[in-house]
Amino acid sequence: MQLTADFHSHSNFSDGHCEVEEQFARARELGLRALALTDHGFTHRLAGLRKKHFGAYCERIVAAGKKYGVTALVGIEENVLGREGSLALSEEELSKLDILLVGCHVMSRHERFKDFTNGWLAFAERYLRLRGGKGLVADQTKCYIQTVRKHPVDILTHLNYRCFSDAVEVAKCCADFGTYLELSGRKNHLSDGELDAIVNHTEVRFVLDSDAHRPERLGDVSLAEAQIARVGVPLRRIDNIDGRLPAFRFAEYKKRNL
Ligand SMILES: [Zn+2]
Numbered sequence: 001m002q003l004t005a006d007f008h009s010h011s012n013f014s015d016g017h018c019e020v021e022e023q024f025a026r027a028r029e030l031g032l033r034a035l036a037l038t039d040h041g042f043t044h045r046l047a048g049l050r051k052k053h054f055g056a057y058c059e060r061i062v063a064a065g066k067k068y069g070v071t072a073l074v075g076i077e078e079n080v081l082g083r084e085g086s087l088a089l090s091e092e093e094l095s096k097l098d099i100l101l102v103g104c105h106v107m108s109r110h111e112r113f114k115d116f117t118n119g120w121l122a123f124a125e126r127y128l129r130l131r132g133g134k135g136l137v138a139d140q141t142k143c144y145i146q147t148v149r150k151h152p153v154d155i156l157t158h159l160n161y162r163c164f165s166d167a168v169e170v171a172k173c174c175a176d177f178g179t180y181l182e183l184s185g186r187k188n189h190l191s192d193g194e195l196d197a198i199v200n201h202t203e204v205r206f207v208l209d210s211d212a213h214r215p216e217r218l219g220d221v222s223l224a225e226a227q228i229a230r231v232g233v234p235l236r237r238i239d240n241i242d243g244r245l246p247a248f249r250f251a252e253y254k255k256r257n258l
């Protein structure tokens with residue numbers, strides 16, 4: 001399979017190890033049609049974009065796309081913040097974006113202290129390869145679902161990485177609202193069993209992303225490809241390979257509301 005576009009990458013505006021321009025230079029080398037730069041949202045305690053740099057971040061992405069002849073998407077990888085499904089982005093900030101990614105990151109500033117502690121508990125359980133307690137799984141599932149319901153999320157990143165949710169329920173919600181599930185080239189996140197259940201019990205569509213933090217890794221989705229082969233995910237369910245590009249919901253939302 002051939003990657004058409006990579007929708008998840010980082011630069012040194014958050015925890016990436018390169019300039020924005022280096023990611024676009026690599027995208028051109030790889031022959032990608034589009035690249036989304038998606039540094040971490042403002043609420044990430046360790047690696048979040050700084051508000052004072054947000055304007056420069058957007059400008060650099062647009063300029064780099066022009067320079068290297070690659071369609072540039074200004075994006076952000078926002079944080080799931082809690083059971084209310086809130087996101088910490090103003091309308092003005094949203095209006096500067098082209099694509100909206102959201103994922104669970106334990107180092108975020110959560111809605112409530114309980115959301116923060118539950119995030120860490122889920123992380124500990126996943127890390128120790130224990131099965132998450134029922135209440136915890138229900139809680140994490142609700143966090144994901146409320147976020148996808150309330151906001152025009154294009155891609156849910158690395159579902160169940162360092163946390164437990166009911167992956168099938170989350171995927172059903174994504175299918176209902178037109179949010180893509182990412183299969184990550186950087187992290188093992190869904191188990192083969194979880195992915196198999198998602199494929200067989202939901203209509204959700206997928207994108208493959210590298211989540212590259214340096215140019216050498218851009219477009220590398222081999223980890224996801226190996227899992228797709230093991231599980232037998234039909235390639236027709238993946239919308240950013242072999243010349244295809246997804247229809248994202250944030251672009252529609254922006255046209256109508258921002
Ligand atoms: Zn992430």
Ligand SMILES: [Zn+2]
Nearest residue numbers: 008010077211
């Ligand atoms: Zn990321």
